[in-house]
Amino acid sequence: QKEVEQNSGPLSVPEGAIASLNCTYSDRGSQSFFWYRQYSGKSPELIMFIYSNGDKEDGRFTAQLNKASQYVSLLIRDSQPSDSATYLCAVNDPEYGNKLVFGAGTILRVKS
Amino acid sequence: DAGVTQSPTHLIKTRGQQVTLRCSPISGHKSVSWYQQVLGQGPQFIFQYYEKEERGRGNFPDRFSARQFPNYSSELNVNALLLGDSALYLCASSFRVRGSYEQYFGPGTRLTVT
Secondary structure (H helix, E strand, O other): OOOEEOOOOOEEEEOOOOEEEEEEEOOOOOOOEEEEEEOOOOOOEEEEEEOOOEEEEEOOEEEEEEOOOOEEEEEEOOOOHHHOEEEEEEEEEOOEEEEEEEOOOEEEEEEO | OOOOEEEOOEEEEOOOOOEEEEEEOOOOOOEEEEEEEOOOOOOEEEEEEEOOEEEEEOOOOOOEEEEEOOOOOEEEEEOOOOHHHOEEEEEEEEEEEOOEEEEEEOOOEEEEEO
């Protein structure tokens, strides 16, 4: 069974700090990796995706992928209280190109 | 452009009843996927449709069914509702980019079964 593991948290960081969110996945065949942000009572919002080993930066967000270690992370720089949410890591199931396998999410709390 | 739309927003049903949830994808997106999210968990894949054909099915009972229409909108049907079907049902619209699919979720339908 394909699995995506995340620390449930909560991860608490002070405003302005760097938040580091981590995720591991079980299927070495996965090729696409996504981070979604979900506010309480809302649906997931796609914030980052990465397909190649290394780093990908978009504003305050950096996604990092290490396929050899089956590890993907999300860094949020200059964290703001508005970043407080649950962050879901999702990985494609290589048997079905469009199926995503999600982790349970990490709760992030940014304290002002 | 409008995002993914879903209806209804909230729904309360009784055990044993049937429910139909609706989804309209982002304009130009031909693929729709359905997910179920129970409180405290990540979304679980139910179905994927592309060009009106089922392309994938998750580990859900036959009480769950879906279809996609010529305009790429989709319906998810759940028969013989159980208390455990209470969840947020998410529709995701996607397009293919460099061999992968970026999926964008609608606002969801919150189903409560009593």
